Amino acid sequence: MNEKKKIILNETFASAVQNHKKGNFQVAEKLYKEILNVDPKHLQSIIFLGTLSGQTKNFDLAKQLLRKAIKINPKHAEAHYKLGIILKELGKVQEAISHYQKAIEINPNYVDAHNNIGNLLLKSDKVEKAINYFKKAIEINPNDADVHNNLGNCYEELKDFKKAISCYEKAIEINPNYVDAYNNLGISFKSFGKLQKAINCYKKAIQLQSNHVDAHNNLGSAFKELGEIQEAVSCYEKAIEINPNYVLAYNNLGLAFRELNEFKKAAAYYEKALNLDPNREEICEGYGDLLLILNMHIKALTYIKKGTGFICFTQKDVRII
Numbered sequence: 001m002n003e004k005k006k007i008i009l010n011e012t013f014a015s016a017v018q019n020h021k022k023g024n025f026q027v028a029e030k031l032y033k034e035i036l037n038v039d040p041k042h043l044q045s046i047i048f049l050g051t052l053s054g055q056t057k058n059f060d061l062a063k064q065l066l067r068k069a070i071k072i073n074p075k076h077a078e079a080h081y082k083l084g085i086i087l088k089e090l091g092k093v094q095e096a097i098s099h100y101q102k103a104i105e106i107n108p109n110y111v112d113a114h115n116n117i118g119n120l121l122l123k124s125d126k127v128e129k130a131i132n133y134f135k136k137a138i139e140i141n142p143n144d145a146d147v148h149n150n151l152g153n154c155y156e157e158l159k160d161f162k163k164a165i166s167c168y169e170k171a172i173e174i175n176p177n178y179v180d181a182y183n184n185l186g187i188s189f190k191s192f193g194k195l196q197k198a199i200n201c202y203k204k205a206i207q208l209q210s211n212h213v214d215a216h217n218n219l220g221s222a223f224k225e226l227g228e229i230q231e232a233v234s235c236y237e238k239a240i241e242i243n244p245n246y247v248l249a250y251n252n253l254g255l256a257f258r259e260l261n262e263f264k265k266a267a268a269y270y271e272k273a274l275n276l277d278p279n280r281e282e283i284c285e286g287y288g289d290l291l292l293i294l295n296m297h298i299k300a301l302t303y304i305k306k307g308t309g310f311i312c313f314t315q316k317d318v319r320i321i
Contacts, residue, residue, distance in 0.1 A: 005038065009035055009038060009039060009042065012031055012034060012035055013031075013032075013035055013042075013044060013045060015031055016028045016031035016032050016035070016045070016048065017048065019031065020048060020051075020052060025052055025055065025056060028048075028052060029049065029052055032045045032048060032049040032052070033049070036049070041072055043069055043072055043073055043076070046065050046066075046068055046069045046072070047065075047066065047069045047076070047078060047079050047082065049065055050062045050063075050064075050065030050066040050069065050079075050082060050083075050086075051082055053065060054082070054085060054086050054089065059086050059089050059090050062086045063083065063086050063087070063090070066079055066082055066083040066086060067083065070083065075106055076106075077102075077103040077104075077106040077107040077110055077113075078103070080099045080100070080102040080103040080106065081099070081100060081103040081110065081112065081113050081116075083099045084096040084097070084098075084099035084100040084103065084113070084116060085116070087099060088116070088120065093120055093123075093124065096116075096120060097117055097120055097121075100113040100114075100116050100117045100120075101113075101117065104117075109140045111137045111140050111141045111144060111147070114133045114134070114136050114137035114140070114147075115133070115134065115137045115144070115146065115147050115150060117130075117133045118130040118131075118132075118133035118134040118137065118147075118150055118151075118154075119150060121133065122150070122153060122154055122157065127154050127157050127158055130150075130154050131151065131154045131155075134147050134150050134151040134154065135151065138151065143174055144174075145170075145171040145172075145174040145175040145178055145181065146171070148167050148168070148170045148171040148174065148181075149167065149168060149171040149178065149180060149181045149184060151167045152164045152165075152166075152167030152168040152171065152181075152184055152185075152188070153184065155167060156184065156187065156188055156191070159191070161188045161189075161191050161192040162192070164184075164188040165185060165188045165189065165192065168181045168182075168184050168185035168188060169185065172185065177208055179205050179208045179209045179212055179215075180205075182201045182202070182204045182205040182208065182215075183201070183202065183205040183212065183214055183215045183218060185201045186198040186199070186200075186201030186202040186205065186215070186218055186219075186222070187218060189201060190218070190221070190222055190225070195222050195225055195226055198218075198222045199219060199222045199223070202215045202216075202218050202219035202222065203219065206219070211242045213239050213242045213243045213246055213249075214239075216235050216236075216238045216239040216242065216249075217235065217236060217239040217246065217248055217249050217252065219235045220232040220233070220234075220235030220236040220239070220249070220252060220256075221252065223235060224252070224255070224256060224259075229256050229259055229260055232252070232256050233253065233256050233257070236249045236250075236252045236253045236256065237249075237253070240253075245276055247273050247276045247277045247280065247283070250269050250270070250272045250273035250276070251269070251270065251273040251280075251282065251283045251286065253265075253266075253269040254266045254267070254269040254270035254273065254283075254286060254287070254290070255286060257269060258286075258290055258293075263290060263293060263294055266290055267287070267290055267291075267294070270283060270286060270287035270290060271287070273287075274287060279306060281306065284303040284304070284306035285303070285304065285306075287303050288300045288301070288302075288303035288304035288306075289304075291303065
């Protein structure tokens with residue numbers, strides 16, 4: 001290829017990347033393809049087009065392009081990393097981990113690859129292994145707030161709340177506007193029995209992001225545990241206003257109105273939750289228990305069977321144990 005063509009390709013690639021970063025995906029795609037029509041092995045265009053295809057949910061094309069990039073250069077860490085992302089989206093967890101590990105083999109300081117393996121292991125309940133990857137990522141870059149937050153999630157899973165709190169606080173120290181870290185810190189404080197601190201964290205998350213549905217729901221649960229049921233109801237209702245399909249909030253409203261002895265309202269919210277998720281055990285069990293209180297024993301049995309409870313029959317009542 002002569003020098004003039006190289007200059008034109010470089011300028012076209014720069015324009016493609018600029019449009020890609022701005023979210024002008026159609027323009028960027030067109031430019032990447034123009035480059036590949038001239039030079040089918042233009043590695044960066046293949047990788048960036050693969051990335052763009054993933055961003056537009058065309059995962060099969062993304063996988064095809066990134067595999068092509070790896071075939072051209074098997075030692076390209078970024079190509080392995082990005083293929084890992086696509087494979088994760090396709091539900092191919094082990095393959096994704098394999099390519100993240102390959103990226104780390106090529107570049108041992110690839111923080112995002114360590115972090116992503118950690119997340120996949122955590123979701124697979126391999127918590128101790130996940131911790132090792134997050135710790136390695138922190139060793140490489142101590143100022144990555146996301147990794148500290150993710151390490152906190154591991155300790156929360158292990159019910160080591162002191163360590164979880166420490167990790168979330170570190171994430172917030174690095175990024176004082178880290179909404180999810182405040183929400184997660186609230187969860188750990190609540191688990192640790194520090195309800196007022198949990199409430200403060202949830203309120204801070206909502207202050208930073210008013211439509212953070214999980215924070216509203218979690219704030220409601222903290223108020224409920226304090227016995228402030230009406231405050232809890234308001235929080236759950238706000239969560240549903242933000243996301244009308246938020247199953248947990250409907251279930252929590254069912255629990256709250258049951259405590260208020262407003263059984264018909266409680267039943268209505270359980271039913272809305274079940275319309276969205278008919279087989280969720282905790283909802284089936286809660287609704288079944290409520291139906292027993294309402295003396296609707298036959299209907300109750302249908303839901304109790306779907307739940308995790310057993311039936312205890314006595315001469316005076318029927319209840320879940």
